[in-house]
Amino acid sequence: MRAHLNVVFWQTILATNFSETKEFIQTYMNASMFVGGFLFFGFFAVLYYLAEYKKNWVLKGRWLRVSRWAFILLIAVSFAETARPTIMFNFCIPELSYFAGRFSLEKLNAVLNEGKIDLKKSMLVPELEKVGDSAPQKFVVVIGESYSKSHCGLYGYEKETTPKLRTLQNDSLLAVFNNVRSSDVHTTAVFKTFLNTYGEDDKDSLAWYEAFHLIKFLEMIGFRANWVSAQMNNSFFESVQDKNAQLCDSVVYVDARENPYDGSVLRYVFNGPEKESVFYHLMGQHTAYEKRYSADKRIFSEKDYAAYPENQRSTLAHFDNATLYNDSIVYELMSSYKDDDAIVFYFPDHGQDLYDADSAYAGHGRDGIPESFAAAQYIPFVVYMSPVYKEKHPDEVTRIFASVDKEFVTDDFAYSIIDLLGYKFAKNDKVSRRSLFN
Ligand SMILES: [Zn+2]
Incomplete structure (x- = not known):
């Protein structure tokens, strides 16, 4: 079920056009989510900025990579959670660990590869x-x-x-x-x-x-x-x-x-x-x-x-x-x-x-x-x-x-x-x- 959500997430992002995205956000976002998301995000954005651009900042090496991935991860989670806002706080933690454990670039890859499929050629008649x-x-x-x-x-x-x-x-x-x-x-x-x-x-x-x-x-x-x-x-x-x-x-x-x-x-x-x-x-x-x-x-x-x-x-x-x-x-x-x-x-x-x-x-x-x-x-x-x-x-x-x-x-x-x-x-x-x- 979670793997399915992940595939759906990527497909939605990739197959969607700008006006649909806007309508989607208008439909699913509410004010508290927006503020929550902003704080949630903002914290990691600052961390990322410090790590990336302030070279004397203590975050280095492995932690730099971790924070970078955490940032990307949070973008993904925030988008995925817009589809299920009322359970955001119940699901956030397991969802985070799920993405963290299996943040699937391979799933993204599978969806991108699916984009190349030609039904006329692949179909068995x-x-x-x-x-x-x-x-x-x-x-x-x-x-x-x-x-x-x-x-x-x-x-x-x-x-x-x-x-x-x-x-x-x-x-x-x-x-x-x-x-x-x-x-x-x-x-x-x-x-x-x-x-x-x-x-x-x-x-x-x-x-x-x-x-x-x-x-x-x-x-x-x-x-x-x-x-x-x-x-x-x-x-x-x-x-x-x-x-x-x-x-x-x-x-x-x-x-x-x-x-x-x-x-x-x-x-x-x-x-x-x-x-x-x-x-x-x-x-x-x-x-x-x-x-x-x-x-x-x-x-x-x-x-x-x-x-x-x-x-x-x-x-x-x-x-x-x-x-x-x-x-x-x-x-x-x-x-x-x-x-x-x-x-x-x-x-x-x-x-x-x-x-x-x-x-x-x-x-x-x-x-x-x-x-x-x-x-x-x-x-x-x-x-x-x-x-x-x-x-x-x-x-x-x-x-x-x-x-x-x-x-x-x-x-x-x-x-x-x-x-x-x-x-x-x-x-x-x-x-x-x-x-x-x-
Ligand atoms: Zn539909």
Whole structure:
């Protein structure tokens, strides 16, 4: 779990861009942490300065090296702790000794090496066997961001955050799955598993980047693949998300400086006669929540949360407003394919811990705190079937509606699609074993 935190830490730092970092700090930093961090840091900064620049200072040799490492270490710890501020003082000491013992430049190195991976070259491609003729004309996946099932109106949340998707549900065009979890609570970790066939039981035999990928499968059965992302690619480091995108024939990154809201992706709809797959990657409810919707879309305000502790009200209102806006965008995306033989999946990479484990904490699910991890793991998962799709694929529609209560983890998503589109692996029965629709 700690090793995992370390990898996540480096990936976050390297894959993140400046504005995200700023939002991250605004979201997680509070005044006491800031002062604490400043003093904490300042002490070592002074020590380091004396050791480095005042040559007659007593700190020399081994101690000089120790203080230098302690300084670097503290930068790392301070960053890592911004993700879990409420437990800063409980965890600081073990975390420090952990970093001190294994401050892993080798982990950094592993992440940097991962940056060089080309999925097209590393992927192992199995032999496919066609078992049915059930592929639609348009296969669409809308990937949300940081969306918890507990704040989704479709699942009975007290606030109506999904009025638009509910109309599709009422028209029997939307299947709502009740027991779906993400494979992890961090974007990068999820993106290593949910669009390929990599899963828990492959961990000893395979690396994630060697696993057969859904986009490769779609290419093999004659689909063109398009990627439309509202999560801009301006980091210093190629992220795991970008590596998934690169498997597509066309990739669009919407410029978030000109188009700060997810509605910008609606310009990219693929209604041509070709067999096409589209992957939309939204900003969804990414922190900071208030930045995900415009002022005119503000419906919920603090006064609607009188039953909640005061410190939570504004954050909850912003999250629910972002969710309501997200509902309208996902609805529009689905409706853009209403005249095609189309199926559209929508689910987020992972959810959020919205004061579920600790009345003072909202943000990413925290490893090692079961209530926090679980809150961020349970996610909405819905499937839109266009009227044309319903008419042409009645057996698949039956299978989809029959599966809504199954327990499912999104790392088996690729298997489920291979199965639903009428294929299996020639050499084993993994597709039918892992498919949600079986
Ligand atoms: Zn995410």
